[in-house]
Amino acid sequence: MDFSCQRCGKCCREIGIPWSELDVHLVAAHLNMHLDDFLKLYGFQDNVYSGEIEHMDPGVTPCPFLKYDREKAVCKIYPVRPWVCRGYPGPGMVCRGGQKKIEAGEQREEVYS
Numbered sequence: 001m002d003f004s005c006q007r008c009g010k011c012c013r014e015i016g017i018p019w020s021e022l023d024v025h026l027v028a029a030h031l032n033m034h035l036d037d038f039l040k041l042y043g044f045q046d047n048v049y050s051g052e053i054e055h056m057d058p059g060v061t062p063c064p065f066l067k068y069d070r071e072k073a074v075c076k077i078y079p080v081r082p083w084v085c086r087g088y089p090g091p092g093m094v095c096r097g098g099q100k101k102i103e104a105g106e107q108r109e110e111v112y113s
């Protein structure tokens with residue numbers, strides 16, 4: 001059975017998103033913002049332990065780029081969303097909205113734009 005996102009937005013509301021340094025650069029450029037301004041506005045800091053830039057508090061949700069259109073979740077930065085968002089839910093993970101476990105090899109429908 002294929003997985004189809006219902007756009008409930010639970011993943012964007014409930015899971016802290018780990019951002020890679022590349023994610024941060026891509027989204028800042030997409031928003032036409034200077035990197036320092038972007039980091040300050042969205043509360044990022046350098047994580048000296050992982051070597052990556054991550055959200056200041058990965059537990060803070062919802063994601064600031066989540067919005068709703070007629071009760072359906074929409075990602076405001078969909079074309080450049082972080083890599084974890086692109087792959088969610090991955091094999092072996094459970095979709096928080098549908099509580100459906102994704103099996104290896106299942107196709108995911110892209111409906112978040």
Ligand code: SF4
Nearest residue numbers: 012063065066075085
């Ligand atoms: S970046 Fe977009 S897809 Fe990722 S958590 Fe935020 S709203 Fe959801």
